[in-house]
Amino acid sequence: MRTSMFRSVESALRRARCFSSESSPKRKVAVLGAAGGIGQPLALLMKLNPLVSQLSLYDIAGTPGVAADVSHINTRSEVAGYMGEDQLGQALEGCDLVIIPAGVPRKPGMTRDDLFNINAGIVKSLCTAISKYCPNALVNMISNPVNSTVPIAAEVFKKAGTYDEKKLFGVTTLDVVRAKTFYAGKAKVPVADVNVPVVGGHAGITILPLFSQATPKGSNLSDEEITALTKRTQDGGTEVVEAKAGKGSATLSMAYAGAVFADACLKGLNGVPDIVECSYVQSNITELPFFASKVRLGKNGVEEVLGLGSLTDYEKQGLESLKPELLSSIEKGIKFANQD
Numbered sequence: 613m614r615t616s617m618f619r620s621v622e623s624a625l626r627r628a629r630c631f632s633s634e635s636s637p638k639r640k641v642a643v644l645g646a647a648g649g650i651g652q653p654l655a656l657l658m659k660l661n662p663l664v665s666q667l668s669l670y671d672i673a674g675t676p677g678v679a680a681d682v683s684h685i686n687t688r689s690e691v692a693g694y695m696g697e698d699q700l701g702q703a704l705e706g707c708d709l710v711i712i713p714a715g716v717p718r719k720p721g722m723t724r725d726d727l728f729n730i731n732a733g734i735v736k737s738l739c740t741a742i743s744k745y746c747p748n749a750l751v752n753m754i755s756n757p758v759n760s761t762v763p764i765a766a767e768v769f770k771k772a773g774t775y776d777e778k779k780l781f782g783v784t785t786l787d788v789v790r791a792k793t794f795y796a797g798k799a800k801v802p803v804a805d806v807n808v809p810v811v812g813g814h815a816g817i818t819i820l821p822l823f824s825q826a827t828p829k830g831s832n833l834s835d836e837e838i839t840a841l842t843k844r845t846q847d848g849g850t851e852v853v854e855a856k857a858g859k860g861s862a863t864l865s866m867a868y869a870g871a872v873f874a875d876a877c878l879k880g881l882n883g884v885p886d887i888v889e890c891s892y893v894q895s896n897i898t899e900l901p902f903f904a905s906k907v908r909l910g911k912n913g914v915e916e917v918l919g920l921g922s923l924t925d926y927e928k929q930g931l932e933s934l935k936p937e938l939l940s941s942i943e944k945g946i947k948f949a950n951q952d
């Protein structure tokens with residue numbers, strides 16, 4: 613009796629899963645940098661996402677192995693690996709969403725901006741190809757320094773005449789993931805229920821978690837505790853870089869965060885209402901041209917950039933202090949993209 617009940621529940625679940633894959637539109641997703649520390653687990657997580665019908669894995673080396681491996685998983689998407697620049701066009705053609713974790717990671721003692729010299733060029737060439745082969749795709753930029761690589765992408769798309777500010781996103785989800793985890797521990801609330809907006813940018817003091825807006829409210833946090841939580845969120849990347857001691861930066865938590873953000877983008881594209889995530893986008897909620905805040909996602913990408921809400925004096929101070937650094941990273945990116 614019990615066995616047959618379980619069997620019928622299981623087959624109902626199977627039918628529901630099958631229905632949801634078949635009824636959701638076909639979506640091609642590319643991961644550029646797919647053989648890397650982030651790229652591999654991100655490829656795995658995207659293979660598990662039933663909203664993806666085609667998964668395109670591109671890197672300058674190593675993608676045939678990653679693609680063969682991931683392709684054996686019995687989920688909806690068909691997987692193809694592409695290696696080297698002459699296969700980049702094929703990898704991108706027809707994409708709805710392109711996720712970019714290509715480029716070098718930090719080592720201890722480096723800032724994200726120290727990656728600029730190498731990663732700016734990588735991002736520029738990948739975005740040039742995107743403007744040619746899938747100009748309508750949403751772009752999720754993971755490569756650091758995000759504060760500069762997003763403005764670089766925007767300039768490349770502008771030059772190509774394909775820029776749509778609604779479709780370009782700097783992925784800051786890992787800051788939100790960290791803020792939620794650290795807050796849940798201190799406020800003693802269930803981590804799965806926690807929400808914390810993180811605004812500004814994605815480096816050091818430009819990462820501004822708004823713990824005054826965190827939900828649910830748990831045990832009352834002192835000013836010292838809020839300061840410590842803020843600092844730990846801002847330094848989360850460095851904490852991992854130091855723990856890895858020369859073997860790179862966050863990869864697994866980043867793959868998770870990238871998969872969460874990509875899933876939100878796909879849901880938005882598919883018309884699911886009320887999808888809100890923080891992201892670094894073109895913005896006019898402050899005087900800075902790019903800024904991370906809550907964003908409502910829809911069928912065309914950004915549907916609405918949401919405001920900051922009310923801030924404490926501590927958060928207002930954090931906001932004013934981050935502006936000069938964020939502006940200079942934005943200007944550096946714009947200048948780089950326009951030289952030659």
Ligand SMILES: NC(=O)C1=CN([C@@H]2O[C@H](COP(=O)(O)OP(=O)(O)OC[C@H]3O[C@@H](n4cnc5c(N)ncnc54)[C@H](O)[C@@H]3O)[C@@H](O)[C@H]2O)C=CC1
Pocket residue numbers: 644645646647648649650651670671672673713714715716717718727731734738753754755756757758783784785786787814860861862863866
């Ligand atoms: N936005 C965020 O929150 C985070 C961003 N990152 C950034 O993500 C980037 C990647 O990090 P990891 O995966 O750990 O590095 P990794 O070195 O393990 O992997 C990078 C991959 O990019 C590939 N690559 C290099 N040039 C390429 C090109 N022109 N086209 C396609 N692929 C290319 C490499 O072959 C490599 O497989 C770094 O810039 C890192 O700083 C890392 C963690 C969090």
Ligand SMILES: O=C([O-])CC(=O)C(=O)O
Pocket residue numbers: 717718724756786848849850852853861862
């Ligand atoms: O810290 C780094 O270099 C990688 C990164 O962006 C993060 O983990 O937030």
